[in-house]
Amino acid sequence: MDKPVLDLAGVHAHYGEFHALRGVDLTLWRGEVIALIGPSGSGKSTLLRTANLLVTPTHGRISFEGREIVRENGAGRSEVLLRDHQLNEYRTRVGIVFQHFNLFPHLSVMENLVLAPTLVLGLDRDTATARAMELLKTVGLAEKADAMPGDLSGGQKQRVAIARSLAMEPEVMLLDEITSALDPETVGEVIRTMKLIAERHVAMLVATHEMDFAREVADRIVFMDEGRIVESGPPAQMLAEPQEPRTRLFLDRILRRATT
Amino acid sequence: MYEWNWQTIAEYLPFVARGIPMTLLVSFGAIAIGVILGVVIGLLRTMAWPAVQRALLWFVELFRNTPVLVQIVYFYYAVPLLLQTKIGPLQAGIVAIGLNTAAYISEIVRGGIVGVGRSQVDAARSLGLSKLDTMRKVILPQAARRMVAPTANMFVVVMKESALVSYIGVAEILHRGDVVQVQTFRPLEVYTMVAVLFLLLITGMTRLMAMVERRWTPVAE
Numbered sequence: 001m002d003k004p005v006l007d008l009a010g011v012h013a014h015y016g017e018f019h020a021l022r023g024v025d026l027t028l029w030r031g032e033v034i035a036l037i038g039p040s041g042s043g044k045s046t047l048l049r050t051a052n053l054l055v056t057p058t059h060g061r062i063s064f065e066g067r068e069i070v071r072e073n074g075a076g077r078s079e080v081l082l083r084d085h086q087l088n089e090y091r092t093r094v095g096i097v098f099q100h101f102n103l104f105p106h107l108s109v110m111e112n113l114v115l116a117p118t119l120v121l122g123l124d125r126d127t128a129t130a131r132a133m134e135l136l137k138t139v140g141l142a143e144k145a146d147a148m149p150g151d152l153s154g155g156q157k158q159r160v161a162i163a164r165s166l167a168m169e170p171e172v173m174l175l176d177e178i179t180s181a182l183d184p185e186t187v188g189e190v191i192r193t194m195k196l197i198a199e200r201h202v203a204m205l206v207a208t209h210e211m212d213f214a215r216e217v218a219d220r221i222v223f224m225d226e227g228r229i230v231e232s233g234p235p236a237q238m239l240a241e242p243q244e245p246r247t248r249l250f251l252d253r254i255l256r257r258a259t260t
Numbered sequence: 261m262y263e264w265n266w267q268t269i270a271e272y273l274p275f276v277a278r279g280i281p282m283t284l285l286v287s288f289g290a291i292a293i294g295v296i297l298g299v300v301i302g303l304l305r306t307m308a309w310p311a312v313q314r315a316l317l318w319f320v321e322l323f324r325n326t327p328v329l330v331q332i333v334y335f336y337y338a339v340p341l342l343l344q345t346k347i348g349p350l351q352a353g354i355v356a357i358g359l360n361t362a363a364y365i366s367e368i369v370r371g372g373i374v375g376v377g378r379s380q381v382d383a384a385r386s387l388g389l390s391k392l393d394t395m396r397k398v399i400l401p402q403a404a405r406r407m408v409a410p411t412a413n414m415f416v417v418v419m420k421e422s423a424l425v426s427y428i429g430v431a432e433i434l435h436r437g438d439v440v441q442v443q444t445f446r447p448l449e450v451y452t453m454v455a456v457l458f459l460l461l462i463t464g465m466t467r468l469m470a471m472v473e474r475r476w477t478p479v480a481e
Contacts, residue, residue, distance in 0.1 A: 052386055054382055054385065054386060084390070084391075085390070088385075088388040088389070088390055089388060090388075091385065091386055091387065091388040092387065092388035095386070095387075096386045098379065098382070098383065100379060102379045102380060102382060102383035103383075104380065104383070104384075104398055104402075105402065105479045105480060106401045106402050106405075106479050115387075115389075115397060115398075116384075116387035116388060116389060119389060119393050119397065120387065120388040120389060120393075121388075148479070150479060150480050164387070165387070168387060168388065
């Protein structure tokens, strides 16, 4: 964790009139795992989508590996400094996994994993297939290589989605509440997979309501509310003695729900 | 009481049935124009610059919101004056119905693409796929399956509309029926014959389309 890999400074984002991010400063270090917690609508998803530049910030700066990719112009508005192909390349290095999997339903599991490496990274099919097979083994789904997404359970789909993202060998993984749409009995298998990614020293920004994951795996917990970061710190401290009343209120609610 | 006369049918069926090739020519001519142009317009309406999209919306509205018969007459009588040329009734009919069909098919194509959903675009773009690759490899293969059923339905509509070209004298099934009716004054036999011929043609067509539809069903995640 010597160098910052992703650095956001004063980032604002809007959806039309809605002011979703209201000045976020966040540095993600190499290999660091950050658990992003907070109520629904607090801006966690928007923050992840902004980091991947699926959402373009209105104000603020973003750097990736020390290089500025979004800057502020004279009028204080954000400007993406990447051309189209550079933006595509950037996205291969900052992977995102979505709450609702977003697998390609017309392609087999294997094809889902091979598509982007062949098209974007320019790997030949055999190499891409071999790598995909390794990843499917890692997430425990080697025997599903030829299955169609529609035939998988929610947990299996999400593990495929994780493998698809890992196939690009990203430096950063953004996980957007990836267990929220799952049946309770399949949440465990996805969390185990998340831990495997953390062990690969891929930096992770994980929006989650899974406090056990946050406690066991995260290096830092960041609490967001109303488009801002309210508080952040190491899990032990954040969970045991949060400083801000809003953090305390949120944790009380979510931890009580988890134990009852 | 009107008495059914089999003799009329026996005598004139061959004459009326000789309109079948013309009906097929008008129908498939219009379908060909409609599919090719409709796909191009539908794609442009989701991807092109806003000004182009607006212009194409005008085209679609123009052809969807005026009667097909008016369009056919317009292409036969009015357009030749504008272009200072002659257009035969067959050409005018095929082009008019073809453009009308293109307007509808472009909406089927656009709807199919939009219906695939933002989340698939997000997934593809987040993996670094370019806009073009996203369209080619992710959106269109899924959208195509959604387009099959409404397009098949459109083909049936076109085959029925083809009878409208009888109005400008194209010798398809209905027009030949009209000719016989004027000579024989047997509307019941003549128009039953015409209706049954259309029924057979269009039922054959829907059977074929159903076979295609079974192979191309939409996939769910």
